[in-house]
Amino acid sequence: MRADAKRNYDALITAARDVFAAEGADASMEAIARKASVGVGTLYRHFPKRIDLVEAVYRTDVDELVETAERVVADLDPGEAVDAFLTAFLRYARTKRTLLTDIREAFDKHPDFRLQSRERIDEAADLVLSHAQRAGVMRDDISGADLMQLIGPMCTNATLTEDQGERLVAVIVDGLRPNRR
Amino acid sequence: MRADAKRNYDALITAARDVFAAEGADASMEAIARKASVGVGTLYRHFPKRIDLVEAVYRTDVDELVETAERVVADLDPGEAVDAFLTAFLRYARTKRTLLTDIREAFDKHPDFRLQSRERIDEAADLVLSHAQRAGVMRDDISGADLMQLIGPMCTNATLTEDQGERLVAVIVDGLRPNRR
Numbered sequence A, B: 001m002r003a004d005a006k007r008n009y010d011a012l013i014t015a016a017r018d019v020f021a022a023e024g025a026d027a028s029m030e031a032i033a034r035k036a037s038v039g040v041g042t043l044y045r046h047f048p049k050r051i052d053l054v055e056a057v058y059r060t061d062v063d064e065l066v067e068t069a070e071r072v073v074a075d076l077d078p079g080e081a082v083d084a085f086l087t088a089f090l091r092y093a094r095t096k097r098t099l100l101t102d103i104r105e106a107f108d109k110h111p112d113f114r115l116q117s118r119e120r121i122d123e124a125a126d127l128v129l130s131h132a133q134r135a136g137v138m139r140d141d142i143s144g145a146d147l148m149q150l151i152g153p154m155c156t157n158a159t160l161t162e163d164q165g166e167r168l169v170a171v172i173v174d175g176l177r178p179n180r181r
Helices: A003-023 A029-035 A040-046 A050-075 A078-098 A100-109 A111-134 A144-156 A162-176 B003-023 B029-035 B040-046 B050-075 B078-098 B100-109 B111-134 B144-156 B162-176
Strands: none
Touching (some): A003 A029, A003 A040, A003 A050, A003 A078, A029 A040, A040 A050, A050 A078, A050 A100, A050 A111, A078 A144, A078 A162, A100 A111, A111 A144, A144 A162, A144 B162, A162 B162, B003 B029, B003 B040, B003 B050, B003 B078, B050 B078, B050 B111, B078 B100, B078 B162, B111 B144, B144 B162
């Protein structure tokens, strides 16, 4: 991709995330192009179908979550890293909740995409969790996949409110601490 | 309902739960009638459509969960009561997971049924949780509805395994304890 094409592509994804977050899954392609300051023709050249754009947005969200996992493990103390990762997961899940019907459609069309996304997120969770487990600050009978099973369905549930998500992540973080009994 | 009709009705629901659990949501009406030792005609007299039977099974599961909440609050120490209720919830969720597509169909047809079931379960969770909160053995910044948001979507997620469910309920129970920090 040429540099200006790449710039438009990135601007469209950033704009799409903002517009979907503000207007919901029914946001128009025109509104996204406008927000990205590109023509609708340019949008459709990069993303021939709406679902292609949703897929790219979701892929970018997963990329960011994985990068967050790597960053918090490098920068924070191991217990705080788990907390920061789960907070980032809540943020990631907000978009997923908005676009759930479209993302499920993308998953149905590309089962590999579903599987890869899931694996990448499970591995990110494992990275953060096992780092904390080695430091002895989190119980060691739980895997990254377990943690995602605990938080994932809750976070993509349509009835979750933002406050509630934060309260429940705090319960989970406390529950992950070792030597309770 | 006459006594023998009531006996058949109850036998059909018990049989349906067992057969759905063993054979999945696609189990035949004939297999359920056979298991209940009644004729298929009797089954269809009580439950003209398959969805009527699914709805009755689900309603019975909710009844039992509510009764369990009342019983554990009366019989167990407050912390153990939460543990026992969540274990009963895991059992309840197993049927719901098996019949999820059918139950969603019943919910779509009868939004009141969805709402009432949800409210009854939230109230049951509240009963058990507030009992433990008054005894000072559970944190008090979480409501019954929060607890159900934490455990419900996880438990009805298709990928949850039985072992994993038990492990994750243990994390949740630990996370609910007060004075962690």
